[in-house]
Amino acid sequence: xxxxxxxxxxxxxxxxxxxxxxxxxxxxxxxxxxxxxxxxxxxxxxxxxxxxxxxxxxxxxxxxxxxxxxxxxxxxxxxxxxxxxxxxxxxxxxxxxxxxxxxxxxxxxxxxxxxxxxxxxxxxxxxxxxxxxxxxxxxxxxxxxxxxxxxxxxxxxxxxxxxxxxxxxxxxxxxxxxxxxxxxxxxxxxxxxxxxxxxxxxxxxxxxxxxxxxxxxxxxxxxxxxxxxxxxxxxxxxxxxxxxxxxxxxxxxxxxxxxxxxxxxxxxxxxxxxxxxxxxxxxxxxxxxxxxxxxxxxxxxxxxxxxxxxxxxxxxxxxxxxxxxxxxxxxxxxxxxxxxxxxxxxxxxxxxxxxxxxxxx
Ligand SMILES: Nc1nc2c(ncn2[C@@H]2O[C@H](COP(=O)(O)OP(=O)(O)OP(=O)(O)O)[C@@H](O)[C@H]2O)c(=O)[nH]1
Ligand SMILES: [Mg+2]
Numbered sequence: 001x002x003x004x005x006x007x008x009x010x011x012x013x014x015x016x017x018x019x020x021x022x023x024x025x026x027x028x029x030x031x032x033x034x035x036x037x038x039x040x041x042x043x044x045x046x047x048x049x050x051x052x053x054x055x056x057x058x059x060x061x062x063x064x065x066x067x068x069x070x071x072x073x074x075x076x077x078x079x080x081x082x083x084x085x086x087x088x089x090x091x092x093x094x095x096x097x098x099x100x101x102x103x104x105x106x107x108x109x110x111x112x113x114x115x116x117x118x119x120x121x122x123x124x125x126x127x128x129x130x131x132x133x134x135x136x137x138x139x140x141x142x143x144x145x146x147x148x149x150x151x152x153x154x155x156x157x158x159x160x161x162x163x164x165x166x167x168x169x170x171x172x173x174x175x176x177x178x179x180x181x182x183x184x185x186x187x188x189x190x191x192x193x194x195x196x197x198x199x200x201x202x203x204x205x206x207x208x209x210x211x212x213x214x215x216x217x218x219x220x221x222x223x224x225x226x227x228x229x230x231x232x233x234x235x236x237x238x239x240x241x242x243x244x245x246x247x248x249x250x251x252x253x254x255x256x257x258x259x260x261x262x263x264x265x266x267x268x269x270x271x272x273x274x275x276x277x278x279x280x281x282x283x284x285x286x287x288x289x290x291x292x293x294x295x296x297x298x299x300x301x302x303x304x305x306x307x308x309x310x311x312x313x314x315x316x317x318x319x320x321x322x323x324x325x326x327x328x329x330x331x332x333x334x335x336x337x338x339x340x341x342x343x344x345x346x347x348x349x350x351x352x353x354x355x356x357x358x359x360x361x
Pocket of ligand 1: 069070072073074075076077078088089090091092093094095096097117119121177243244245246247266267268269352
């Protein structure tokens with residue numbers, strides 16, 4: 001099936017429909033149909049992109065970051081600055097033709113950084129090696145949108161559009177929609193949003209849901225609802241990195257700083273800016289460091305890096321495969337306990353800089 005053609009037809013129909021209360025439901029249904037076609041299209045393209053071709057890289061370390069941007073914005077130079085890994089950089093476009101991994105060691109964390117080939121306009125439709133690149137982007141824990149100097153805004157807008165088109169939502173929480181399917185009976189709707197019940201129900205029906213308990217949170221919009229019915233949508237954090245600031249004047253820099261308030265302004269030739277970038281990358285993950293103490297009383301020099309909310313169970317898992325099974329109890333010193341040396345179980349939640357001693361059978 002030609003997905004683009006079908007999608008264009010439906011979009012055309014929406015444009016030709018007068019928008020008023022009477023047609024609202026019809027338009028919502030067309031939007032639901034478009035969302036479904038887009039989802040099928042993404043699945044189809046991901047299948048075609050498949051693995052191989054040097055685009056499959058094993059995960060390693062505590063988190064994965066990808067460098068995404070147009071050609072020649074300095075992604076490979078950044079990989080080298082951040083990780084020391086050589087990835088060829090040159091002034092011509094498409095210098096990088098495959099995925100090059102490096103590791104950023106920072107405050108005890110090992111962060112995998114992937115340098116990717118440059119994306120060009122319409123990459124999401126397969127231009128360049130867009131499909132393969134975007135398939136890798138979906139696997140990231142953090143996306144660095146690398147843009148360059150005076151073209152920053154234009155590049156940023158296109159990148160966001162392309163990633164959105166392939167179901168990547170950046171810096172957005174999963175919508176508050178909960179669906180428990182049932183084998184029979186009608187849809188029971190607990191709708192706290194401004195959306196019309198009948199519109200919600202027809203979107204659910206359009207996606208094959210006819211019997212279910214459905215809860216909709218108060219801030220949910222119609223496009224959130226469609227997203228939540230689509231399991232190909234991924235939610236990933238991102239940072240905008242404005243590179244080559246050594247090439248722009250102070251006035252232009254000020255202007256860009258007011259446009260990209262949360263952006264990180266860097267140059268591969270100004271080491272201090274790269275330190276700030278490392279710090280921002282590390283901070284987006286909200287890692288905690290936990291030190292282990294052996295039964296002899298020695299505290300490890302290298303901390304374990306865990307996600308905030310991690311439990312004793314996670315410490316067991318990252319220390320040794322059998323530890324969780326043979327676990328008896330743990331003793332903890334630090335912020336997560338009421339008094340130093342408190343005895344806790346597998347579900348105890350740890351805090352940054354805690355010290356943990358584990359006793360097993
Ligand atoms: N002035 C300046 N030049 C830079 C900076 N970073 C990279 N460059 C130059 O920009 C050009 C492109 O850099 P690359 O690192 O190859 O860019 P890329 O984004 O990896 O490009 P592709 O692999 O083609 O997508 C090279 O000539 C670099 O030397 C910077 O911070 N300042
Ligand atoms: Mg490159």
